[in-house]
Amino acid sequence: MSIIIGDPERWIKASGEAILSQVYADASTIGLPLSGHIRQSRIISHPEDFHSLAPGYDHLRPRQQTDVPGLTLAGDYTRQPYFATMEGAVLSGQRAAAVVARRFGGG
Structure with missing residues (x-):
């Protein structure tokens, strides 16, 4: 699964845990219970690539x-x-x- 997070200024310096926590919360609001089901995750952040x-x-x-x-x-x-x-x-x-x-x- 690949997730693109908007508002890069807010998230570019956030910890992986904070980002994943927000992904869980947002997914839950649309009926996608990810929490407890993600075995491995990786955050890729390239400040020069965000807009x-x-x-x-x-x-x-x-x-x-x-x-x-x-x-x-x-x-x-x-x-x-x-x-x-x-x-x-x-x-x-x-x-x-x-x-x-x-x-x-x-x-």
């Missing part, structure tokens, strides 16, 4: 087309309207495929 999901920060997400020859990006983290969702990953993949098709004259 707010609030309006006005979308410009920090990369586009599918890059300036690097032969490099096209796809994934839910790229610039598209659905952050951190399967729909966003699919849409990003479609946009990346269109970029590649244009580069090779197929679209």
